[in-house]
Amino acid sequence: MENHLLLCILLLIPAFASSDFLVTHVRNIKKRNADNDLVVNGIEIYSMKIDSKVTSRFAHNVITSRAVNRGNVHKEVVFDVELPKTAFITNFSMTIDGVTYPGTIKEKEVAKKQYEKAVSKGQTAGLVKASGRKTEKFTVSVNIEAASKVTFELTYEELLKRQFGKYEMFIKVKPKQLVKDFEIEVNIFEPQGITELEAEGTFITNDLQNIIKKTFSEKKGHISFKPTLDQQRTCANCSQSVLDGDFTVKYDVKRTTPDNLQIVNGYFVHFFAPTNLPNLPKNVIFVIDISGSMSGREIEQTREALLKILDDIKEDDFFNFILFGSEVRTWKETLIKATPENLDEARKFVRGIDTAGMTNLHGGIMRGIDMLNAAHEGNLVPKRSASIIIMLTDGQPNVGVSNTQDIQAHVKKAIEGKYPLYNLGFGYGVDYNFLEKMALENKGLARRIYPDSDASLQLQGFYDEVSNPMLTDVELNYPENEISDLTKNSFKHFYDGSEIVVAGRFIDNNQNSLTVDVRGEGANDALSYTTQQDAEQTAKAFQEQQYIFGEYIERLWAYLTIEQLLEERIAATGEKKENLTAEALDLSLKYKFVTPLTSMVVTKPETYDNQDGIADKPTEAQAAPPVALAPQLSYLYNSHPTWYTSVDGDPHFIISVPQKKDAICFNINENPGAVLNLINDPVTGITVNGELIGDKRVNSDAKIQNTYFGKLGIANKHLDLRLTVTPEKITIQNGNEKTGFTWLDSVTLQQEGLTLIINREKSLVLKMGSGASFVIVLHQVWKKHPLHQDFLGLYALESEKLSEQTHGLLGQFFHPIDFTILEIHPGSDPKKPDATMIVKNNELTVTRGWQKDYRRDPKHGVDVPCWFVHNNGAGLIDGVHTDYIVSSLF
Helix, strand or coil, rough: CEEEEEECCCCCCCECCCCHCCCHHHHHHHHHHHHHEEEECEEEEEEEEEEEECCCCCCEEEEEEEEEEEECCCEEEEEEEEEEECCEEEEEEEEECEEEEEEEEEEEEHHHHHHHHHCCCCCCEEEEEEEEEEEEEEEEEEEEECEEEEEEEEEEEECCCCCCCCCCCCEECCCCCCCEEEEEEEEECCCCCCCEEEEEEECHHHHHHHEEEEEECCCCCEHHHHHHHHHHHHCCCCCCCCCCCCEEEEEEEEEECCEEEEEEEEEEEEEEEECCCCCCCCCEEEECCCCCHHHCCCHHHHHHHHHHHHHHCCCCCCCEEEEECCCCEEECCCCCCHHHHHHHHHHHHHHHHCCCCCHHHHHHHHHHHHHHHHHHHHCCCCCCCCCEEEEECCCCCCCCCCCCCHHHHHHHHHHHHCCCCCEECCCCCCHHHHHHHHHHHHCCCCCEECCCHHHHHHHHHHHHHCCEEEEEEEECCCCCCCCCCCCEEEEEECCCCCCCCEEEEEECCCEEEEEEEEEEECCCCCCEEEEEEEEHHHHCCCCCHHHEEEEEHHHHHHHHHHHHHHHHHHHHCHHHHHHHHHHHHHHHHCCCCEECCCCEEECCCCCCCEEEEECCCCHHHHCCCCCCCCCCCHHHCCCCCCCCCEEECCCEEEEEEEEEHHEEECCCCCCCCCCCEEEEECCECCCCCCEEECCCCCCCCCCCCCEEEEEEEECCCCCEEEEECCCCCCEEEEEEEEEEEECCEEEEECCEEEEEEEEEECEEEEEEEECCCEEEECCCCCCCCCCCEEEEEEEEEEEEHCCCCCECCCCCHHCCCCCCCEEEEEEEECCEEEEEEECCCCEEEEEEEEEEECCCCCCEEEEEEEEEEEHHHHCCCCCCHHHHEEECCC
């Protein structure tokens, strides 16, 4: 079995008492027991250290883990660490029995073939993938011989962002076993001086609180955390570690002036964070999705968050609410002032918000923009104020203008750069690429709201970040004839507690001084001043050289430049996008950053594994839910549990009817070998067909032979992409290239137009392009079963993402369907009453019964109540069931 050490920015693991105390026989027994606690599946992680050095907000972190195989056969060791999403990996190496095997950073396309080869064999060794809200996971594994040692060393860098007046270093702590020598050490050097320093952990008990050593004075800060073995235990003689959660370091710097300039070796960085300025009044419009998919928990959390936000709105602010389902409605016809009376009325309105209809996103956002434009043109809001639009949605536009490119164009033209647009994507059903691009085009940003119990707190937290604007139209101007390669230097808003960071390099590397003109609009008047700095001042402040790592300002400039180029690239098209990509790629390779454009190839020695792994950095749009549920896209399992269409078993079709909070079901009885068309969408190009299989032999007592789906074919003709799924294997054909997996693999694969996750021997999650998502469940029987065979079940979710022209045995029910139940009366089975159903102008006799939903439990399933339509769905499906028989899987 694998031995997983889950690091996280910092992996935690302990130190043990000296053997000098082990004198008596009893103590020897205790030592042996303690030693056993350190060995899991034959592997002991005997040392773990996280060494972080922060200089001027730029963090350089090295994680070193040492393990030994205590068994008598070779074992696999897995190095598992969660990193901040904003960080870039810069180095990785493995040292096995004194020989070091380094990772090398290459252009992603260069590494692609190695990666695909490893994936096709189920052998991916190194990977950075989406993991949680703040982190992404790096994993690498290696087999080591008996009595051999391995050392893993991972280096990553990040620029710490300032929020709510503090810089935060986030450290994920989740060891899977006790470790003899564990240590976290953080050294901070800030030339401006440090005003406060704190460290806290969600797992910190009263006993552990005293283990955190914290000191700071003037420019230096130091934190260490080095728990002993006993201090790590959950109880006196337990082998489980109490260290499981988040560890954060927070600090701030002294600010005698609004900004700070630093110059080193031809590069500069400018930190701008004025204090003691009055807040600007703000004009905020909340554009809220109330479509049917928001019903239940999501709309409850939205109401809860809006009520809390109303408590925080200031009396000088102006605000309004716009709700969009199929129709668009507003609370007030224009922005109104946040007087106590108006806020009370707003609370009543918010408490009454409920869901209805589909998703007219275009209508909602355009109504908000028009309202804000009219408020400015009519001088209904203060001239010196900050205007913002905050939109929350959990789905994709499907009413009114639904083409996302058209929506982006209309929104950009209407806003004209006058104020920022913030898009909040609730859950994973949204087109996050679309939301992010539209926000960035309009000087805002997108943020994913995770569908957890604290979603309302996430919404409030985002609002808090933008609730206190202090300046608008901020510009930091540098002499054009002196500076090249300047990062972004103009900003629509500056918010209290944040910080603006600009970096660049001098045309003349020997230049040692810089003058900056600062401009901005405040609540009472304009902000305007000039600041200067020279290299000698920086050098004087940096006399404590032991805190400096390399050419840190140059690396900070490269980091910030790459980050901004990648952000600009999201909203760019054509030649501009190509140029931004090329520039970001060149810098990523030069400074050895693992970014979305580069991969780190981890070549493992042939003696041990004979395989390569790839470290790839995901984008937020690829992010999977932070739970390792059967597959990782947990929302497909947990949200709207009855809102799906499926076919499973012999084959039983279940059709959800959300507006009725009910379901309809029917069976199709056809011979083995028949191929049924399940879904066909000519607009998106997605088709799904299924081939029937029967039992190994016909049961002579049965009137009708049992049949199941033994093969599924899912294709997207626009992408020239085909997926064939059988109970034995999964095959992907992209053009002329084929890649194969078995159900024994645990795979997360993301490539253009395809997301595929295999949950070993249980289920598979698939998403093609921007269309619906599918869950395929594997049903396995006893291999020597005399009658039954393995088979498959198909569950289609997010079906609203397919077009109105979608058809097929399942696809025709992706559109709204209505029915009426009359005359419920006893049937032939006393437990299953009969009734009359009026559907599609047909009058049918139906029976109340249950079918199984196997998404979460492929073995036992969950009973789903439904009205059963007899005779192969006659009167419910369009035409007759034989109309859906096709000649082949594709």
